[in-house]
Amino acid sequence: MLGRRGFLKVTAVGAVAGVTGACSTRAGETPAVDRTGAPAVVVTMTPAEADVDLGGLAVRTWTYTGTVPATEIRLRKGALLDATVTNRLPQETTVHWHGLAIPNDMDGVPVLTQPAIAPGDTFRYRFTVPDAGTYYLHSHVGTQLDRGMYGPLIVEDPDDGSDYDDELVIVLDDWIDGTGTDPDAVFANLRRTGMKPMASGGPPLSPTLPLGEDGGDVTYPYFLVNGRTTRDPQRRDYRAGQRIRLRIVNAGADTAFRVGVPGVPLSITHTDGYPVVPQRADSVILGMGERADAVVTITGSVPVVAAPEGKDGFAMMSLRVDAKPAATDVPAFVASLRAGAPVNTSTLTPLPDVVLPQRNPDTTVDLKLAGPLAGYTWPINGALYDPPNGGIELARGQRVRLRYVNTSMMFHPMHLHGHTFQVQGPAGPGPRKDTVLVPPRETVTVDFDTDNPGRWIVHCHNDYHLNGGMATFVEYRG
Ligand SMILES: [Cu+2]
Numbered sequence: 001m002l003g004r005r006g007f008l009k010v011t012a013v014g015a016v017a018g019v020t021g022a023c024s025t026r027a028g029e030t031p032a033v034d035r036t037g038a039p040a041v042v043v044t045m046t047p048a049e050a051d052v053d054l055g056g057l058a059v060r061t062w063t064y065t066g067t068v069p070a071t072e073i074r075l076r077k078g079a080l081l082d083a084t085v086t087n088r089l090p091q092e093t094t095v096h097w098h099g100l101a102i103p104n105d106m107d108g109v110p111v112l113t114q115p116a117i118a119p120g121d122t123f124r125y126r127f128t129v130p131d132a133g134t135y136y137l138h139s140h141v142g143t144q145l146d147r148g149m150y151g152p153l154i155v156e157d158p159d160d161g162s163d164y165d166d167e168l169v170i171v172l173d174d175w176i177d178g179t180g181t182d183p184d185a186v187f188a189n190l191r192r193t194g195m196k197p198m199a200s201g202g203p204p205l206s207p208t209l210p211l212g213e214d215g216g217d218v219t220y221p222y223f224l225v226n227g228r229t230t231r232d233p234q235r236r237d238y239r240a241g242q243r244i245r246l247r248i249v250n251a252g253a254d255t256a257f258r259v260g261v262p263g264v265p266l267s268i269t270h271t272d273g274y275p276v277v278p279q280r281a282d283s284v285i286l287g288m289g290e291r292a293d294a295v296v297t298i299t300g301s302v303p304v305v306a307a308p309e310g311k312d313g314f315a316m317m318s319l320r321v322d323a324k325p326a327a328t329d330v331p332a333f334v335a336s337l338r339a340g341a342p343v344n345t346s347t348l349t350p351l352p353d354v355v356l357p358q359r360n361p362d363t364t365v366d367l368k369l370a371g372p373l374a375g376y377t378w379p380i381n382g383a384l385y386d387p388p389n390g391g392i393e394l395a396r397g398q399r400v401r402l403r404y405v406n407t408s409m410m411f412h413p414m415h416l417h418g419h420t421f422q423v424q425g426p427a428g429p430g431p432r433k434d435t436v437l438v439p440p441r442e443t444v445t446v447d448f449d450t451d452n453p454g455r456w457i458v459h460c461h462n463d464y465h466l467n468g469g470m471a472t473f474v475e476y477r478g
Pocket of ligand 1: 378413
């Protein structure tokens with residue numbers, strides 16, 4: 001097993017592009033050189049139907065690289081990513097590079113930033129990655145995110161001062177595709193039947209119920225860690241005393257997860273790629289699209305467990321020491337996760353060098369979140385997403401305050417493309433993030449600078465809410 005130092009050394013000589021699967025260096029093409037002087041990381045992705053084994057569960061689904069999740073892309077801050085995507089799906093598609101503040105025409109949002117890639121067509125994404133951190137890529141078309149159309153994207157910074165022995169990417173997902181139905185059928189059914197009646201009040205939010213009672217709109221038969229069910233979870237071997245940096249990604253479509261390791265505190269060091277003052281926690285809750293990095297020190301075999309918020313079941317993988325099975329009673333630990341008070345990443349304290357300079361907002365934009373209305377629609381400010389109509393005009397060089405005003409009885413993880421925002425905490429600046437949980441009936445305020453011109457979608461990262469219209473966009477020129 002390579003330690004962190006060994007891994008970075010391998011990365012530095014450009015081995016990243018040699019990952020297995022459908023990502024590979026293309027022969028006969030001279031790679032471009034990025035500003036670090038290293039060759040570009042060249043990948044090819046071929047979205048297509050595939051038969052996938054999800055750990056004791058065989059499904060036919062849609063993937064980027066024949067695997068779920070897609071083959072990891074890993075590169076250094078400042079490196080050039082050169083990704084050629086050839087669509088073999090029966091439907092158009094794109095790739096969105098979630099959380100990266102890259103040029104607008106590389107953002108992968110149909111209509112706003114590019115025409116979607118038609119079946120049989122090829123699109124080349126080419127950009128330098130500006131910031132280190134834990135990111136992921138996914139389709140921004142229809143309900144494809146709730147198939148297998150996602151994968152981790154890790155940007156390393158060898159000089160970031162992090163201290164750990166090894167790292168482990170943990171991609172969480174809620175799974176229904178190929179189990180007798182598919183996400184398009186699920187969405188059509190939501191549209192036809194509308195929604196379950198909402199409780200008029202319900203219990204108030206509390207530290208142990210931070211998102212309220214309503215966990216989501218879809219009942220999933222499976223929850224996955226790194227593409228595997230609990231029938232045959234992934235196992236990784238470690239030595240006692242090793243400090244493991246968990247890079248946790250919620251790639252789910254309709255499910256928030258509470259994540260914890262029995263008997264082992266998390267030291268949360270980053271959210272959405274950006275560093276925070278390390279926060280000790282028993283568990284962390286992540287909405288769809290959110291990420292957290294947490295260091296754990298393991299002394300014996302333990303599972304990493306993710307409990308879906310407001311839903312039955314769980315996801316897990318195993319960290320093993322001396323090849324021993326963990327002694328944990330996992331269902332009992334899931335119950336303790338549910339009874340506990342998970343850390344919401346929006347309450348973390350940013351490191352000083354990622355706090356935006358003090359400035360009063362030049363403009364404030366309220367986004368009123370509502371729904372579900374008849375036909376399963378989720379409007380923002382009374383309107384459904386209708387690009388290229390309905391954009392919010394901004395000017396370059398401004399400090400913009402967004403207020404996500406949730407009038408609904410359900411939580412919404414709100415995601416802004418092309419920027420990171422500073423969550424406005426009760427006692428000063430909160431963390432830098434690109435996706436933030438907005439609990440039912442609450443308002444969350446975030447500030448960002450208009451320093452990356454284009455048309456940028458702002459949307460709920462519940463894939464069914466997005467398909468139900470819960471998006472708008474901001475635009476400004478360079
Ligand atoms: Cu939503």
